[in-house]
Every structure is written in C-alpha cells, then in structure tokens.
Amino acid sequence: MAASLNVKFGRAVRSFRSAAGYSQEAFADEIKVHRTYMGTLERGKANPTLDMIARIAAGLEISLATLFEAVETGRTDAG
C-alpha cells in the first residue's frame, strides 16, 4: 500500500530536519512545538494545520513548495 500523505509528510520533514542538523528535540524547541508533537508528526500520525506546516517550513528554511515537492516525490535535495 502506498504511504498515506501524512506519512509522506512526516518523512519529508524528518529528512529535511535531519539534513539541517537538528535533533527532533532541538527542532521542536526551535519552532516552539511540544517535543512529542514532532515525533507524532514525523511518524505520520498528525494532521497539521496550514499554520503549523508553515511554522515547520520556516524552521527548516525551505519554501512550502519545496517541502511539498519532497512530500510528493519522496525526495529531498538535502537527502
């Protein structure tokens, strides 16, 4: 079965976050979300809002288009 969008989103975030040199905890602190939320999100168990998605992209210093291209292709330039 193909991975759900939420799973693909979590994988892309994890990939960019890791490539940026952040631990999950450090990144959560950086964008001021709860540490457990980042874990939940990276495992594809969250359904983030637009505002939250934007906060994540800003923390990763990538555009939303870049983030979603990675979500949809499964590839990150960084990874």
Place this chain on the structure above:
Amino acid sequence: MAASLNVKFGRAVRSFRSAAGYSQEAFADEIKVHRTYMGTLERGKANPTLDMIARIAAGLEISLATLFEAVETGRTDAG
C-alpha cells in the same frame, strides 16, 4: 502589510477553482465540504489541515507543490 499565509492560500485556491470553471458552490459539492467552508477558506479565514489541503488540491487536479508555489508567488499558471 503583506497578506497572511491563510489569505494567500485562499486567493490561490479561488484562482485555481475559478480557472477550472467551478463556482464556489459546485467545487464545495465536488470535494464534499460545506459550501460556507469554501467561502471562509477563500477569504483567508480558515486554517485548513493537511488532509483538507490535499482534498482541495485533488479536486483542482493540481499537485500540492503547484498549489503552494502559487500561494507563495501569488501567481497561478491558470490565472
């Protein structure tokens, strides 16, 4: 003041939806959301979840990357 992300998102959706030849009501019916929700969203007063954003993009037959490129640049190929 620059338009907020939610406003830019609503504008991009309206532009693609209109270019696809849907009235707001017909598009709401197509993707099975409440008609008033589409109005709220296009006015930038909603904070849609990833699942809802994906439903909208699927209804518009565009990728999420294309949608967010339009959100971020304020331009749609269609419009």
